[in-house]
Amino acid sequence: MGVRVAVAGAGIYGATVAIRLAEQGHSVRLFDPLGILRAASAINQYRVHAGYHYPRSLETIQETLEARAEFIRAFEPAIVRNSRHYYAIPKEGSRTPPDLYERVMKE
Structure with missing residues (x-):
């Protein structure tokens, strides 16, 4: 059984960390007051x-x-x-x- 995890920040990295931890069986809550991919991930023009x-x-x-x-x-x-x-x-x-x-x- 996994552990309970809180991830602060729902940018590309925070969201990816949350997904990967959940895939490993952990109970994950993702927190971001602006929503998923709404802050730095959007401000950076979605560039790689x-x-x-x-x-x-x-x-x-x-x-x-x-x-x-x-x-x-x-x-x-x-x-x-x-x-x-x-x-x-x-x-x-x-x-x-x-x-x-x-x-x-x-x-």
């Missing part, structure tokens, strides 16, 4: 990014790519393919100059 947000850390990019592959395996049927994605950095005031960003993305 590839680390482009972290051009100053190759380690973070690598970790993101590894997590991305696992995420895609788990949620393949729900992923929309063949859409255009753009990433921009400000011309002024960025801690990542354009030449650094281009160099990192080529690596």
Whole structure:
């Protein structure tokens, strides 16, 4: 017999944790005042990014790519393919100059 578990947050990760624990026989309650997939999961434009947000850390990019592959395996049927994605950095005031960003993305 499983244990009683409360999961706070019903974003993609909280909801997935709740489902997996329930599949293992635990009694799970999922709590989120906004509802399922209504906060960060919606605010982040439902994107599966590839680390482009972290051009100053190759380690973070690598970790993101590894997590991305696992995420895609788990949620393949729900992923929309063949859409255009753009990433921009400000011309002024960025801690990542354009030449650094281009160099990192080529690596």
